[in-house]
Amino acid sequence: MSTLIDIGQDAARHRVAIDLEELLATRLLVQGNSGSGKSHLLRRLLEECAGQVQQVVIDPEGDFVTLADAFGHVVIDGAAYSAREIEALAARVRQHRASVVLALDELEVEQQIRCAALFLTALFDAPREHWYPALVVVDEAQMFAPAAAGEMSDETRRLTLAAMTNLMCRGRKRGLAGIVATQRLAKLAKNVAAEASNFLMGRTFLDIDMQRAADLLGMDRRQAERIRDLQRGQFLGLGPAISRKPVAVHVGPVKTGGRGGGSALLPLPEADGEQMEALLTDRLAEAASDPAVKRYQPPARPAVDLDAALPPAPPLPAAPPATEAEVESEAPTVRPSAPAPPPSPAPSGTVESVVRDLALSEGATFRPATSLFRDFAIRCRQQGIASAHVDLARFRRVFACETGGLARLEGADRARIEAIIAGVEDDVLAPYLALAVAEVLGEPMPDEEELGRLYGSASPSRIRRLLDHLERCGLVVVREEFGGERVIAVPGVIGPETTGAASKAA
Numbered sequence: 001m002s003t004l005i006d007i008g009q010d011a012a013r014h015r016v017a018i019d020l021e022e023l024l025a026t027r028l029l030v031q032g033n034s035g036s037g038k039s040h041l042l043r044r045l046l047e048e049c050a051g052q053v054q055q056v057v058i059d060p061e062g063d064f065v066t067l068a069d070a071f072g073h074v075v076i077d078g079a080a081y082s083a084r085e086i087e088a089l090a091a092r093v094r095q096h097r098a099s100v101v102l103a104l105d106e107l108e109v110e111q112q113i114r115c116a117a118l119f120l121t122a123l124f125d126a127p128r129e130h131w132y133p134a135l136v137v138v139d140e141a142q143m144f145a146p147a148a149a150g151e152m153s154d155e156t157r158r159l160t161l162a163a164m165t166n167l168m169c170r171g172r173k174r175g176l177a178g179i180v181a182t183q184r185l186a187k188l189a190k191n192v193a194a195e196a197s198n199f200l201m202g203r204t205f206l207d208i209d210m211q212r213a214a215d216l217l218g219m220d221r222r223q224a225e226r227i228r229d230l231q232r233g234q235f236l237g238l239g240p241a242i243s244r245k246p247v248a249v250h251v252g253p254v255k256t257g258g259r260g261g262g263s264a265l266l267p268l269p270e271a272d273g274e275q276m277e278a279l280l281t282d283r284l285a286e287a288a289s290d291p292a293v294k295r296y297q298p299p300a301r302p303a304v305d306l307d308a309a310l311p312p313a314p315p316l317p318a319a320p321p322a323t324e325a326e327v328e329s330e331a332p333t334v335r336p337s338a339p340a341p342p343p344s345p346a347p348s349g350t351v352e353s354v355v356r357d358l359a360l361s362e363g364a365t366f367r368p369a370t371s372l373f374r375d376f377a378i379r380c381r382q383q384g385i386a387s388a389h390v391d392l393a394r395f396r397r398v399f400a401c402e403t404g405g406l407a408r409l410e411g412a413d414r415a416r417i418e419a420i421i422a423g424v425e426d427d428v429l430a431p432y433l434a435l436a437v438a439e440v441l442g443e444p445m446p447d448e449e450e451l452g453r454l455y456g457s458a459s460p461s462r463i464r465r466l467l468d469h470l471e472r473c474g475l476v477v478v479r480e481e482f483g484g485e486r487v488i489a490v491p492g493v494i495g496p497e498t499t500g501a502a503s504k505a506a
Contacts, residue, residue: 005048022241028182032202037233054134055099062105063258079106090122122165142187157174168195199241203230359402404433
Protein backbone atom coordinates (compact mmCIF):
# COMPACT_ATOMS: atom_id res chain seq x y z
CA MET A 1 0.00 0.00 0.00
CA SER A 2 1.41 3.38 -1.03
CA THR A 3 1.96 5.89 1.73
CA LEU A 4 1.83 8.86 -0.66
CA ILE A 5 -1.38 10.91 -0.58
CA ASP A 6 -2.19 13.41 -3.30
CA ILE A 7 -3.04 16.91 -2.05
CA GLY A 8 -2.90 18.88 -5.30
CA GLN A 9 -0.70 20.17 -8.13
CA ASP A 10 2.22 22.54 -8.44
CA ALA A 11 2.55 25.41 -10.94
CA ALA A 12 3.57 22.96 -13.68
CA ARG A 13 0.52 20.78 -12.97
CA HIS A 14 2.67 18.05 -11.49
CA ARG A 15 1.25 15.99 -8.67
CA VAL A 16 2.25 17.09 -5.15
CA ALA A 17 2.03 14.33 -2.57
CA ILE A 18 2.61 13.95 1.16
CA ASP A 19 4.41 10.91 2.51
CA LEU A 20 2.00 9.68 5.18
CA GLU A 21 4.56 7.62 7.10
CA GLU A 22 6.96 10.56 7.17
CA LEU A 23 4.14 12.88 8.23
CA LEU A 24 3.37 10.63 11.23
CA ALA A 25 6.94 11.12 12.39
CA THR A 26 7.45 14.81 11.62
CA ARG A 27 4.08 16.61 12.12
CA LEU A 28 2.57 19.49 10.09
CA LEU A 29 1.85 23.19 10.59
CA VAL A 30 -0.67 25.01 8.35
CA GLN A 31 -1.02 28.79 8.36
CA GLY A 32 -3.30 31.10 6.42
CA ASN A 33 -5.64 34.02 6.92
CA SER A 34 -9.36 33.42 7.14
CA GLY A 35 -10.55 32.51 3.66
CA SER A 36 -7.18 31.27 2.44
CA GLY A 37 -8.37 27.65 2.26
CA LYS A 38 -6.95 26.05 5.44
CA SER A 39 -10.09 24.02 6.15
CA HIS A 40 -10.24 22.93 2.50
CA LEU A 41 -6.62 21.77 2.72
CA LEU A 42 -7.23 19.85 5.94
CA ARG A 43 -10.34 18.24 4.46
CA ARG A 44 -8.41 17.18 1.34
CA LEU A 45 -5.66 15.65 3.46
CA LEU A 46 -8.16 13.79 5.69
CA GLU A 47 -10.16 12.47 2.74
CA GLU A 48 -7.09 11.24 0.90
CA CYS A 49 -5.74 9.24 3.85
CA ALA A 50 -9.09 8.05 5.21
CA GLY A 51 -8.97 4.30 5.68
CA GLN A 52 -5.17 4.26 5.88
CA VAL A 53 -4.65 5.78 9.32
CA GLN A 54 -6.76 6.66 12.34
CA GLN A 55 -7.91 10.30 12.36
CA VAL A 56 -8.86 12.49 15.32
CA VAL A 57 -10.18 15.97 14.47
CA ILE A 58 -10.57 18.76 17.05
CA ASP A 59 -13.25 20.86 15.36
CA PRO A 60 -14.25 24.11 17.12
CA GLU A 61 -16.65 25.19 14.36
CA GLY A 62 -18.33 21.88 13.51
CA ASP A 63 -17.09 22.03 9.89
CA PHE A 64 -15.71 18.49 9.69
CA VAL A 65 -18.72 16.54 10.94
CA THR A 66 -19.65 15.84 7.30
CA LEU A 67 -16.75 13.38 7.18
CA ALA A 68 -19.02 10.99 9.06
CA ASP A 69 -21.38 10.62 6.07
CA ALA A 70 -18.72 9.71 3.51
CA PHE A 71 -15.98 8.08 5.57
CA GLY A 72 -17.64 6.76 8.72
CA HIS A 73 -16.09 9.10 11.28
CA VAL A 74 -17.79 9.12 14.67
CA VAL A 75 -18.96 12.60 15.69
CA ILE A 76 -18.52 13.33 19.40
CA ASP A 77 -20.62 16.29 20.52
CA GLY A 78 -18.56 17.91 23.27
CA ALA A 79 -21.66 19.59 24.72
CA ALA A 80 -23.37 16.24 25.37
CA TYR A 81 -20.82 14.77 27.78
CA SER A 82 -19.28 15.57 31.13
CA ALA A 83 -15.56 16.08 31.65
CA ARG A 84 -15.01 12.52 32.88
CA GLU A 85 -17.03 11.11 29.99
CA ILE A 86 -14.90 13.07 27.51
CA GLU A 87 -11.75 11.56 29.04
CA ALA A 88 -13.26 8.07 28.94
CA LEU A 89 -14.28 8.55 25.30
CA ALA A 90 -10.73 9.59 24.38
CA ALA A 91 -9.35 6.45 26.02
CA ARG A 92 -11.77 4.30 24.02
CA VAL A 93 -10.89 6.16 20.81
CA ARG A 94 -7.29 5.09 21.27
CA GLN A 95 -8.22 1.57 22.32
CA HIS A 96 -10.53 0.87 19.36
CA ARG A 97 -8.64 3.03 16.81
CA ALA A 98 -11.78 4.92 15.89
CA SER A 99 -11.64 7.93 13.59
CA VAL A 100 -13.59 10.69 15.30
CA VAL A 101 -14.53 14.36 15.05
CA LEU A 102 -14.78 16.19 18.38
CA ALA A 103 -17.37 18.87 17.55
CA LEU A 104 -17.17 21.82 19.95
CA ASP A 105 -19.40 24.34 18.19
CA GLU A 106 -22.19 24.14 20.81
CA LEU A 107 -19.86 25.24 23.64
CA GLU A 108 -18.66 28.60 24.87
CA VAL A 109 -15.05 29.40 23.92
CA GLU A 110 -13.44 28.58 27.27
CA GLN A 111 -15.47 25.38 27.54
CA GLN A 112 -14.29 24.45 24.04
CA ILE A 113 -10.70 24.90 25.15
CA ARG A 114 -11.13 22.86 28.35
CA CYS A 115 -12.97 20.08 26.55
CA ALA A 116 -10.31 19.80 23.84
CA ALA A 117 -7.51 19.92 26.41
CA LEU A 118 -9.01 17.09 28.47
CA PHE A 119 -9.60 15.03 25.32
CA LEU A 120 -6.03 15.52 24.04
CA THR A 121 -4.56 14.79 27.45
CA ALA A 122 -6.52 11.54 27.67
CA LEU A 123 -5.29 10.56 24.18
CA PHE A 124 -1.74 11.25 25.31
CA ASP A 125 -2.12 9.33 28.58
CA ALA A 126 -3.46 6.15 26.95
CA PRO A 127 -1.73 2.92 28.06
CA ARG A 128 1.25 1.77 26.03
CA GLU A 129 -0.62 -1.13 24.41
CA HIS A 130 -2.92 1.43 22.73
CA TRP A 131 -0.18 3.56 21.16
CA TYR A 132 -1.42 3.10 17.60
CA PRO A 133 -0.54 5.66 14.88
CA ALA A 134 -3.08 8.43 14.51
CA LEU A 135 -3.33 11.85 12.88
CA VAL A 136 -4.58 14.47 15.35
CA VAL A 137 -5.86 17.53 13.46
CA VAL A 138 -6.44 20.71 15.48
CA ASP A 139 -8.18 23.47 13.55
CA GLU A 140 -7.93 27.07 14.82
CA ALA A 141 -4.94 26.00 16.92
CA GLN A 142 -4.32 29.56 18.14
CA MET A 143 -7.35 29.06 20.42
CA PHE A 144 -5.87 25.98 22.09
CA ALA A 145 -2.21 27.08 22.19
CA PRO A 146 -2.26 30.89 22.48
CA ALA A 147 1.02 32.76 22.44
CA ALA A 148 -0.22 35.24 25.05
CA ALA A 149 -2.70 35.13 27.90
CA GLY A 150 -6.18 36.11 26.78
CA GLU A 151 -9.52 36.20 28.52
CA MET A 152 -9.41 32.55 29.59
CA SER A 153 -8.53 31.67 33.17
CA ASP A 154 -4.94 30.84 34.10
CA GLU A 155 -5.95 27.27 34.96
CA THR A 156 -7.52 26.71 31.54
CA ARG A 157 -4.51 28.21 29.75
CA ARG A 158 -2.08 25.97 31.60
CA LEU A 159 -4.24 22.94 30.88
CA THR A 160 -4.54 23.57 27.14
CA LEU A 161 -0.90 24.59 26.63
CA ALA A 162 0.25 21.43 28.37
CA ALA A 163 -2.03 19.30 26.19
CA MET A 164 -0.91 20.92 22.93
CA THR A 165 2.76 20.86 23.91
CA ASN A 166 2.53 17.17 24.77
CA LEU A 167 0.85 16.48 21.43
CA MET A 168 3.50 18.25 19.36
CA CYS A 169 6.61 17.57 21.45
CA ARG A 170 6.09 14.10 22.91
CA GLY A 171 3.21 12.68 20.91
CA ARG A 172 5.35 10.98 18.25
CA LYS A 173 6.52 8.17 20.53
CA ARG A 174 2.89 7.53 21.44
CA GLY A 175 1.82 7.36 17.80
CA LEU A 176 0.18 10.79 17.77
CA ALA A 177 1.03 13.01 14.80
CA GLY A 178 -0.12 16.58 15.34
CA ILE A 179 -1.46 18.65 12.45
CA VAL A 180 -2.20 22.19 13.62
CA ALA A 181 -3.81 24.94 11.55
CA THR A 182 -3.74 28.58 12.58
CA GLN A 183 -4.72 31.92 11.12
CA ARG A 184 -1.60 33.66 12.44
CA LEU A 185 1.74 32.26 13.51
CA ALA A 186 2.18 35.22 15.85
CA LYS A 187 -0.85 34.03 17.87
CA LEU A 188 0.38 30.44 18.18
CA ALA A 189 2.62 29.41 21.06
CA LYS A 190 6.22 29.05 19.84
CA ASN A 191 6.77 25.74 21.64
CA VAL A 192 3.91 24.24 19.65
CA ALA A 193 4.84 25.73 16.26
CA ALA A 194 8.54 24.89 16.61
CA GLU A 195 7.95 21.13 16.82
CA ALA A 196 6.49 20.85 13.31
CA SER A 197 8.92 19.86 10.55
CA ASN A 198 6.46 20.24 7.65
CA PHE A 199 4.83 23.52 6.65
CA LEU A 200 2.05 24.60 4.33
CA MET A 201 1.82 28.40 4.29
CA GLY A 202 -1.19 30.11 2.78
CA ARG A 203 -2.01 33.74 2.12
CA THR A 204 -1.22 36.24 4.85
CA PHE A 205 -0.77 40.01 4.82
CA LEU A 206 0.80 41.14 8.08
CA ASP A 207 4.55 41.69 7.86
CA ILE A 208 5.29 39.79 11.07
CA ASP A 209 3.39 36.72 9.85
CA MET A 210 4.95 36.87 6.38
CA GLN A 211 8.42 37.13 7.87
CA ARG A 212 7.90 34.18 10.21
CA ALA A 213 6.45 32.09 7.38
CA ALA A 214 9.37 33.03 5.11
CA ASP A 215 11.88 32.10 7.84
CA LEU A 216 10.26 28.68 8.23
CA LEU A 217 10.33 28.15 4.47
CA GLY A 218 13.93 29.33 4.11
CA MET A 219 12.99 32.31 1.94
CA ASP A 220 14.54 35.77 2.00
CA ARG A 221 12.58 38.95 2.63
CA ARG A 222 12.06 39.65 -1.08
CA GLN A 223 10.73 36.18 -1.73
CA ALA A 224 8.38 36.55 1.27
CA GLU A 225 6.22 38.87 -0.84
CA ARG A 226 4.99 35.76 -2.69
CA ILE A 227 3.03 34.79 0.40
CA ARG A 228 0.90 37.92 0.11
CA ASP A 229 0.05 37.12 -3.54
CA LEU A 230 -1.17 33.55 -2.99
CA GLN A 231 -4.71 32.83 -4.11
CA ARG A 232 -7.36 30.95 -2.17
CA GLY A 233 -6.38 27.28 -2.02
CA GLN A 234 -2.72 27.94 -2.85
CA PHE A 235 0.00 27.09 -0.33
CA LEU A 236 3.78 27.02 -0.17
CA GLY A 237 4.94 23.65 1.15
CA LEU A 238 8.20 22.49 2.67
CA GLY A 239 9.32 19.59 4.80
CA PRO A 240 10.54 16.00 4.74
CA ALA A 241 7.03 14.70 4.11
CA ILE A 242 6.34 17.21 1.28
CA SER A 243 9.44 18.53 -0.48
CA ARG A 244 13.05 19.32 0.32
CA LYS A 245 12.65 22.80 -1.15
CA PRO A 246 9.66 25.18 -1.17
CA VAL A 247 6.97 24.10 -3.62
CA ALA A 248 3.78 25.90 -4.59
CA VAL A 249 0.69 23.72 -4.17
CA HIS A 250 -2.81 24.30 -5.50
CA VAL A 251 -5.02 22.07 -3.33
CA GLY A 252 -7.25 19.66 -5.21
CA PRO A 253 -11.03 19.21 -4.89
CA VAL A 254 -12.75 17.51 -1.97
CA LYS A 255 -15.72 15.12 -1.76
CA THR A 256 -17.37 16.56 1.33
CA GLY A 257 -18.23 20.11 2.27
CA GLY A 258 -18.37 22.18 5.42
CA ARG A 259 -21.43 23.58 7.11
CA GLY A 260 -20.38 27.22 6.84
CA GLY A 261 -22.18 29.80 4.81
CA GLY A 262 -21.24 30.25 1.20
CA SER A 263 -19.09 33.14 0.05
CA ALA A 264 -20.66 33.48 -3.41
CA LEU A 265 -23.09 36.26 -4.17
CA LEU A 266 -26.78 35.35 -4.22
CA PRO A 267 -29.73 37.39 -5.49
CA LEU A 268 -31.37 39.41 -2.73
CA PRO A 269 -35.07 38.82 -1.95
CA GLU A 270 -37.45 40.93 -4.00
CA ALA A 271 -39.63 42.01 -1.06
CA ASP A 272 -40.01 45.77 -0.66
CA GLY A 273 -39.34 47.63 2.57
CA GLU A 274 -42.81 47.19 4.07
CA GLN A 275 -42.93 43.49 3.23
CA MET A 276 -39.48 42.92 4.71
CA GLU A 277 -40.45 44.81 7.87
CA ALA A 278 -43.54 42.64 8.18
CA LEU A 279 -41.43 39.48 7.81
CA LEU A 280 -39.08 40.69 10.54
CA THR A 281 -41.68 41.80 13.06
CA ASP A 282 -44.48 39.28 12.48
CA ARG A 283 -45.21 37.44 15.78
CA LEU A 284 -41.92 38.69 17.16
CA ALA A 285 -43.00 38.50 20.82
CA GLU A 286 -44.01 34.87 20.38
CA ALA A 287 -40.69 34.01 18.73
CA ALA A 288 -38.74 35.80 21.45
CA SER A 289 -40.52 33.76 24.12
CA ASP A 290 -39.80 30.47 22.36
CA PRO A 291 -36.84 28.80 24.14
CA ALA A 292 -36.00 26.90 20.96
CA VAL A 293 -34.59 30.03 19.33
CA LYS A 294 -32.49 31.04 22.32
CA ARG A 295 -29.10 29.90 23.40
CA TYR A 296 -28.97 27.82 26.54
CA GLN A 297 -29.66 29.81 29.68
CA PRO A 298 -29.40 28.56 33.25
CA PRO A 299 -32.76 27.47 34.69
CA ALA A 300 -33.99 30.29 36.87
CA ARG A 301 -35.12 29.65 40.42
CA PRO A 302 -38.88 30.07 40.76
CA ALA A 303 -40.01 33.39 42.13
CA VAL A 304 -41.02 32.97 45.76
CA ASP A 305 -42.93 35.33 48.00
CA LEU A 306 -40.63 35.10 51.00
CA ASP A 307 -43.11 36.51 53.48
CA ALA A 308 -45.73 33.96 52.44
CA ALA A 309 -43.46 30.99 51.84
CA LEU A 310 -41.23 31.09 54.90
CA PRO A 311 -42.71 29.27 57.92
CA PRO A 312 -42.40 30.76 61.41
CA ALA A 313 -38.78 31.19 62.40
CA PRO A 314 -37.46 28.39 64.62
CA PRO A 315 -36.32 29.20 68.16
CA LEU A 316 -32.60 29.54 68.68
CA PRO A 317 -31.16 26.12 69.65
CA ALA A 318 -29.53 27.32 72.87
CA ALA A 319 -31.76 30.28 73.70
CA PRO A 320 -32.69 30.44 77.40
CA PRO A 321 -36.35 29.64 78.04
CA ALA A 322 -36.82 32.93 79.85
CA THR A 323 -36.42 34.98 76.69
CA GLU A 324 -40.09 35.00 75.70
CA ALA A 325 -41.16 35.65 79.29
CA GLU A 326 -38.88 38.64 79.45
CA VAL A 327 -40.40 39.98 76.26
CA GLU A 328 -43.92 39.47 77.54
CA SER A 329 -43.10 41.12 80.91
CA GLU A 330 -41.72 44.16 79.15
CA ALA A 331 -44.90 44.68 77.13
CA PRO A 332 -47.82 43.51 79.30
CA THR A 333 -50.20 46.26 78.17
CA VAL A 334 -50.38 45.07 74.58
CA ARG A 335 -51.82 41.65 75.47
CA PRO A 336 -55.32 41.53 73.89
CA SER A 337 -58.33 40.69 76.04
CA ALA A 338 -59.90 38.73 73.19
CA PRO A 339 -58.49 35.37 72.03
CA ALA A 340 -55.14 35.82 70.28
CA PRO A 341 -55.13 35.60 66.46
CA PRO A 342 -53.22 32.79 64.68
CA PRO A 343 -49.44 33.28 64.70
CA SER A 344 -48.04 35.24 61.77
CA PRO A 345 -45.64 33.47 59.36
CA ALA A 346 -43.06 36.14 60.24
CA PRO A 347 -43.35 36.81 63.97
CA SER A 348 -42.19 40.16 65.29
CA GLY A 349 -40.64 41.06 68.61
CA THR A 350 -38.17 38.15 68.81
CA VAL A 351 -34.50 37.67 68.13
CA GLU A 352 -35.43 35.39 65.26
CA SER A 353 -37.57 38.02 63.57
CA VAL A 354 -34.78 40.61 63.83
CA VAL A 355 -32.30 38.22 62.23
CA ARG A 356 -34.82 37.39 59.50
CA ASP A 357 -35.51 41.03 58.71
CA LEU A 358 -31.77 41.66 58.57
CA ALA A 359 -31.21 38.66 56.29
CA LEU A 360 -33.90 39.89 53.87
CA SER A 361 -32.46 43.39 53.64
CA GLU A 362 -30.81 44.28 50.35
CA GLY A 363 -27.11 43.43 50.12
CA ALA A 364 -26.99 41.96 53.63
CA THR A 365 -24.89 38.93 52.67
CA PHE A 366 -22.22 41.17 51.16
CA ARG A 367 -21.68 43.08 54.41
CA PRO A 368 -19.01 42.13 56.99
CA ALA A 369 -20.27 39.99 59.86
CA THR A 370 -19.20 42.58 62.44
CA SER A 371 -21.26 45.29 60.70
CA LEU A 372 -24.29 43.00 60.55
CA PHE A 373 -23.90 42.13 64.23
CA ARG A 374 -23.82 45.81 65.24
CA ASP A 375 -26.95 46.42 63.17
CA PHE A 376 -28.60 43.40 64.83
CA ALA A 377 -27.80 44.69 68.32
CA ILE A 378 -29.14 48.16 67.51
CA ARG A 379 -32.42 46.75 66.13
CA CYS A 380 -32.84 44.56 69.20
CA ARG A 381 -32.39 47.56 71.51
CA GLN A 382 -34.81 49.64 69.45
CA GLN A 383 -37.47 46.92 69.76
CA GLY A 384 -36.72 46.17 73.41
CA ILE A 385 -35.56 42.60 72.71
CA ALA A 386 -33.02 40.94 74.97
CA SER A 387 -30.04 39.84 72.87
CA ALA A 388 -27.15 39.70 75.33
CA HIS A 389 -27.04 35.88 75.06
CA VAL A 390 -26.28 36.10 71.29
CA ASP A 391 -22.59 36.65 70.62
CA LEU A 392 -20.94 37.22 67.19
CA ALA A 393 -20.23 33.54 66.52
CA ARG A 394 -23.81 32.54 67.38
CA PHE A 395 -25.21 35.39 65.29
CA ARG A 396 -23.20 34.33 62.23
CA ARG A 397 -24.62 30.82 62.42
CA VAL A 398 -28.22 31.92 62.92
CA PHE A 399 -27.87 34.46 60.10
CA ALA A 400 -26.50 31.74 57.78
CA CYS A 401 -29.42 29.46 58.66
CA GLU A 402 -31.88 32.24 57.81
CA THR A 403 -30.26 33.15 54.48
CA GLY A 404 -29.77 29.48 53.55
CA GLY A 405 -33.48 28.73 53.96
CA LEU A 406 -33.44 26.26 56.86
CA ALA A 407 -36.81 27.63 58.01
CA ARG A 408 -38.42 26.20 54.86
CA LEU A 409 -38.02 22.66 56.19
CA GLU A 410 -40.10 20.95 58.82
CA GLY A 411 -40.20 17.71 60.77
CA ALA A 412 -37.81 14.90 59.88
CA ASP A 413 -36.35 16.80 56.93
CA ARG A 414 -35.36 19.70 59.17
CA ALA A 415 -33.92 17.38 61.82
CA ARG A 416 -31.81 15.57 59.24
CA ILE A 417 -30.42 18.81 57.80
CA GLU A 418 -29.69 20.22 61.27
CA ALA A 419 -27.67 17.08 62.05
CA ILE A 420 -25.73 17.40 58.79
CA ILE A 421 -24.85 21.09 59.22
CA ALA A 422 -23.62 20.68 62.78
CA GLY A 423 -20.04 20.36 61.56
CA VAL A 424 -20.22 22.76 58.61
CA GLU A 425 -18.08 25.89 58.81
CA ASP A 426 -19.95 29.15 59.37
CA ASP A 427 -18.56 30.93 56.28
CA VAL A 428 -19.85 28.26 53.85
CA LEU A 429 -22.99 27.33 55.77
CA ALA A 430 -25.46 29.55 53.87
CA PRO A 431 -24.64 28.33 50.32
CA TYR A 432 -24.41 24.73 51.52
CA LEU A 433 -27.79 25.02 53.24
CA ALA A 434 -29.34 26.41 50.07
CA LEU A 435 -28.07 23.36 48.15
CA ALA A 436 -29.29 20.94 50.83
CA VAL A 437 -32.73 22.57 51.07
CA ALA A 438 -33.12 22.50 47.27
CA GLU A 439 -32.19 18.80 47.31
CA VAL A 440 -34.79 17.99 49.98
CA LEU A 441 -37.55 20.00 48.27
CA GLY A 442 -36.69 18.70 44.80
CA GLU A 443 -36.14 22.23 43.46
CA PRO A 444 -33.51 23.36 40.91
CA MET A 445 -30.14 23.93 42.51
CA PRO A 446 -29.13 27.57 43.08
CA ASP A 447 -27.23 29.05 40.15
CA GLU A 448 -23.87 30.77 40.46
CA GLU A 449 -25.46 34.18 40.98
CA GLU A 450 -27.59 32.93 43.86
CA LEU A 451 -24.68 31.05 45.44
CA GLY A 452 -22.59 34.20 45.08
CA ARG A 453 -25.26 36.23 46.87
CA LEU A 454 -25.39 33.75 49.73
CA TYR A 455 -21.59 33.53 49.91
CA GLY A 456 -21.18 37.30 49.71
CA SER A 457 -19.13 37.31 46.52
CA ALA A 458 -19.73 38.35 42.92
CA SER A 459 -16.69 36.43 41.63
CA PRO A 460 -17.55 33.28 39.59
CA SER A 461 -14.09 31.85 40.28
CA ARG A 462 -14.69 32.11 44.04
CA ILE A 463 -17.95 30.22 43.65
CA ARG A 464 -16.16 27.48 41.72
CA ARG A 465 -13.57 27.28 44.49
CA LEU A 466 -16.39 27.16 47.04
CA LEU A 467 -17.94 24.16 45.30
CA ASP A 468 -14.53 22.51 45.05
CA HIS A 469 -14.05 23.03 48.79
CA LEU A 470 -17.48 21.59 49.61
CA GLU A 471 -16.74 18.60 47.40
CA ARG A 472 -13.34 17.99 49.01
CA CYS A 473 -15.05 18.08 52.41
CA GLY A 474 -17.51 15.42 51.24
CA LEU A 475 -20.49 17.75 51.60
CA VAL A 476 -21.53 17.79 47.93
CA VAL A 477 -20.83 15.85 44.75
CA VAL A 478 -20.41 18.02 41.63
CA ARG A 479 -20.51 16.81 38.05
CA GLU A 480 -19.81 19.43 35.40
CA GLU A 481 -20.92 18.97 31.81
CA PHE A 482 -19.49 20.84 28.83
CA GLY A 483 -22.98 21.60 27.61
CA GLY A 484 -23.19 24.24 30.32
CA GLU A 485 -24.91 22.17 33.00
CA ARG A 486 -23.76 21.27 36.48
CA VAL A 487 -25.29 18.39 38.42
CA ILE A 488 -24.99 18.71 42.20
CA ALA A 489 -25.95 16.10 44.77
CA VAL A 490 -25.84 16.42 48.56
CA PRO A 491 -24.84 13.13 50.23
CA GLY A 492 -27.02 12.07 53.14
CA VAL A 493 -30.01 14.07 51.92
CA ILE A 494 -32.97 12.12 50.62
CA GLY A 495 -34.28 13.74 47.49
CA PRO A 496 -34.02 13.67 43.71
CA GLU A 497 -30.76 14.63 42.06
CA THR A 498 -31.23 18.07 40.59
CA THR A 499 -29.45 19.96 37.87
CA GLY A 500 -27.79 23.25 38.71
CA ALA A 501 -27.30 26.24 36.50
CA ALA A 502 -24.58 26.57 33.87
CA SER A 503 -21.12 27.80 34.78
CA LYS A 504 -19.76 30.39 32.37
CA ALA A 505 -16.08 29.71 33.22
CA ALA A 506 -14.70 26.23 34.41
